[in-house]
Amino acid sequence: MSIISVNDLVVSFGSGSDFKQVVKNVAFDVEPGETFGLVGESGCGKSTVLGALAGRIKGWSGSISIDGEAVGPKRSRSQLAKQQMVFQDPFGSLHPRHTIGRTLLEPLEIHGFDQRQERVERVLRDVGLPPGFRHRFPHQLSGGQRQRVAIARALILNPGILLLDEPTSALDVSIQAEILNLLKDLRERDKLTYVLVSHDMAVIAHLCNRVAVMLDGQFVEVASREQLLRGSVQHPYTRTLLDGSRGYVPPPKLAS
Amino acid sequence: MPEQSKPILSVKNMSVQFPTLSGVVTAVNNVSFDVGREKVGIIGESGSGKSTTGRAIMRLQPATAHVIADEMRFEDVDLLTASESEMRAIRGRRISMILQDPKYSLNPVMTVGEQIAETVILHERLGRRAARERTLAMLERVNIRDPQRVFNLYPHEVSGGMGQRIMISMMLISSPSLIIADEPTSALDVTVRQQVLSILDDLIRERNIGLIFISHDLNLVKSFCDRVIIMYAGRIVETIEASKLDQATHPYTCGLLEALPSLDRPRDRLETLKRQASWAEA
Ligand SMILES: Nc1ncnc2c1ncn2[C@@H]1O[C@H](COP(=O)(O)OP(=O)(O)OP(=O)(O)O)[C@@H](O)[C@H]1O
Ligand SMILES: Nc1ncnc2c1ncn2[C@@H]1O[C@H](COP(=O)(O)OP(=O)(O)OP(=O)(O)O)[C@@H](O)[C@H]1O
Ligand SMILES: [Mg+2]
């Protein structure tokens, strides 16, 4: 049974002349343990799809079921704990004046978890940070360490699903490698399911089993990892994104 | 030496230091390089000194910064001794810089259209009305879809990618002999990025000028530039022909390449850098 099942998802913002349909009839299923990617240009609706899955965006219609249970725009606490988000910006997504410990305790308090100190210690270990880091503030951490904290915060409620919104695009290649390795390890160990937004096809192919290519709120293609690596994709836009990840491709010169 | 083969820029043993509360930071440490009529990439991880190198050439660093060098020559200008007014005459006209965040290099109280038009008036001696027409044409040339609307926007109202394209459109007009582009396409989507790079590429080739292209996108530098300078901890560890980047020998360069997920060489695990103190030594 799919752990995520989305049908006819429509998300719009604004009203009157500002009304805009941002996600247009999107449908997909994600199997347990699978990593499903979303790629596409800036503004095509990737974060909006994640936001609807996470329960952060309420103005949607269609159907979403998580872990076999149909969910609506308003979720219960236990429904919200089943999937957690990690954002792009390791600088902006942590409260600057809260220690790491406080940042990690907060969701435990809200959701009424016990054994809080133990859980904080365990999750720090899971993301490869020493326990002493809970006394630190975000500005005392490197970008890669901050992103580890953001992943720890997402993991602390033991969700089955992580929704990753460009988790490495603000990081250096070497730090990106650390985080991608960490995400692979955690996925394997805890049988996690990921939905990963990225603009980098090489990152997508590294982590995802399948990827949906979005253009203006719609899926134009769902390609498998093997298709990406072989280059046997269907839609010309998918090909453009693939070529773009390889670097600069000079445009064909007109006959001179 | 014939004009063509003379370097446009020549830097010898340049260092840049910043005094800070916790001591002096040496952001750039004894670097030497030339730029001819070519595209030279500078890559290296965050904090390796790429932007500081670019800014030092333009003398755009904070007043507290300390730049020393044996030589810094741009065409017929000695950048070490040039006066501030000489530098003002050079910046934006003979050397142009596209900053990492272009919004800061535009005037915040003037619309972007007025700013481009001003460059047109200065360089092409056109009247206001003709300058406006030319500006709209330039915005269109850099693939801005709605030039009429964008003309009237202030810098804080444009996206990062639009800001980068606006800077490039100004270069098309001012015709500098050296362009320093600091992550000029990092805020652009793949499709727009290809278009903007191709405009930049044509500009370099047609006008026979030099480009310093700062980026941490290894694939981009490999495919776009002619030569690549690799920086680590303020130093140049290696300079290599861009098309031969994959055959780099320095362990730091190899480390960066191994860390990169690749469509052509998929790997289960990525390597992370194991830094060695010796890389930061000359
Ligand atoms: N809260 C909101 N109110 C109004 N419009 C919104 C809101 N959130 C997003 N949008 C619009 O919806 C569209 C899709 O946005 P979204 O953030 O999902 O794009 P994205 O694919 O994640 O882009 P990026 O790659 O830039 O992050 C955009 O046009 C955006 O301006
Ligand atoms: N004004 C300043 N005062 C003190 N230190 C500075 C200043 N500007 C830069 N630095 C330091 O100099 C070093 C080089 O910075 P620089 O911005 O040149 O790096 P970069 O290679 O461009 O990195 P990135 O890829 O993140 O843009 C860094 O350690 C930085 O913290
Ligand atoms: Mg987004």
Ligand SMILES: [Mg+2]
């Ligand atoms: Mg920089």
